[in-house]
Amino acid sequence: MLRIAVPNKGSLSEPASAMLHEAGYRQRKDRRELVLIDANNEVEFFFLRPRDIAVYVGSGKLDIGITGRDLLLDSGAEAEEIKQLGFAGSTLRYAARPGTVTDVSQFDGLSIATSFPGVVRAHLAEHGVQASVVRLDGAVETAISLGVAEVIADVVETGTTLRQAGLEIISAPILESEAVVIRRRGDDRAEPKVEQFLRRLQGVLVARRYVMMDYDIRAELVEKAVALTPGLESPTVSPLHDQGWVAVRSMVPVRDAQRVMDDLYDMGARAILTTGIHAARL
Numbered sequence: 306m307l308r309i310a311v312p313n314k315g316s317l318s319e320p321a322s323a324m325l326h327e328a329g330y331r332q333r334k335d336r337r338e339l340v341l342i343d344a345n346n347e348v349e350f351f352f353l354r355p356r357d358i359a360v361y362v363g364s365g366k367l368d369i370g371i372t373g374r375d376l377l378l379d380s381g382a383e384a385e386e387i388k389q390l391g392f393a394g395s396t397l398r399y400a401a402r403p404g405t406v407t408d409v410s411q412f413d414g415l416s417i418a419t420s421f422p423g424v425v426r427a428h429l430a431e432h433g434v435q436a437s438v439v440r441l442d443g444a445v446e447t448a449i450s451l452g453v454a455e456v457i458a459d460v461v462e463t464g465t466t467l468r469q470a471g472l473e474i475i476s477a478p479i480l481e482s483e484a485v486v487i488r489r490r491g492d493d494r495a496e497p498k499v500e501q502f503l504r505r506l507q508g509v510l511v512a513r514r515y516v517m518m519d520y521d522i523r524a525e526l527v528e529k530a531v532a533l534t535p536g537l538e539s540p541t542v543s544p545l546h547d548q549g550w551v552a553v554r555s556m557v558p559v560r561d562a563q564r565v566m567d568d569l570y571d572m573g574a575r576a577i578l579t580t581g582i583h584a585a586r587l
């Protein structure tokens with residue numbers, strides 16, 4: 306059985322379970338379930354606090370896990386990222402009251418509140434700054450108004466929370482994060498079950514990012530048309546009963562689909578259809 310750690314709460318939990326479900330794995334129905342066996346797929350899921358996942362995987366107790374890159378780095382665990390999952394994107398940033406501090410070089414002697422003390426201490430050391438780090442569990446923005454710190458380092462997604470707290474971003478992001486799959490550092494056993502798991506998740510990412518596009522085009526225009534829809538390897542071109550025309554089938558990124566359909570139509574293509582992809586192995 307492959308033993309996989311999955312976030313049980315917070316921003317990572319629902320999208321992680323949704324992705325696993327789409328990849329054909331059983332997921333829990335009740336949020337109180339801590340362990341779930343998916344016997345058909347020979348996988349055992351452990352629902353754990355996102356912060357703890359790198360610790361379990363780094364110690365080798367679990368084979369792989371899903372967590373945030375920021376949480377992985379902050380844990381200092383002996384684990385490494387092996388796949389990016391494209392959800393729970395955020396940045397870790399410094400912020401302060403407008404006009405108080407404007408650059409990391411001015412942090413000397415200040416207090417910095419954060420839920421990511423490991424990452425922040427390392428970043429301050431890199432910049433040769435001597436500041437004290439105050440570890441808080443959450444709602445870090447309030448630390449400034451309550452006088453616990455002059456600066457915070459916190460997760461920023463849309464920036465709404467910072468704005469509402471009357472704070473302003475300082476300097477470039479400390480790091481950019483997203484959900485990732487992790488394994489124990491250097492664990493390159495090439496375990497077939499892990500490879501299969503990663504291929505399934507890759508299939509979900511492809512299914513989410515691409516649509517299948519079909520269209521008919523006059524044979525003499527096919528080269529020009531397939532330049533617009535090159536697909537991943539090469540588009541399928543099939544003859545039509547009317548010999549002056551061919552049918553083309555190709556994968557197109559979802560975000561380009563409408564523009565590509567307009568361009569194909571202008572070029573003379575007709576019967577242009579897109580369909581969703583449910584699953585894929587490339």
Ligand SMILES: Nc1ncnc2c1ncn2[C@@H]1O[C@H](COP(=O)(O)OP(=O)(O)OP(=O)(O)O)[C@@H](O)[C@H]1O
Nearest residue numbers: 314315316317355373375393394395443460462482
């Ligand atoms: N808007 C967001 N707020 C919090 N975390 C986010 C957000 N967007 C993405 N993330 C990512 O989610 C992970 C945070 O996990 P965590 O379990 O702390 O979630 P949380 O939503 O903050 O839940 P909690 O209420 O337990 O603090 C980090 O990897 C973080 O980068």
Ligand SMILES: O=P(O)(O)OC[C@H]1O[C@H](OP(=O)(O)OP(=O)(O)O)[C@H](O)[C@@H]1O
Nearest residue numbers: 443444445460461462463464465466467
């Ligand atoms: O830039 P935004 O879109 O506003 O999102 C960022 C906010 O979301 C998170 O808070 P969360 O709701 O997880 O509460 P917490 O601080 O208690 O963890 C994070 O800590 C920020 O406060």
Ligand SMILES: [Mg+2]
Nearest residue numbers: 315442443444
């Ligand atoms: Mg939080």
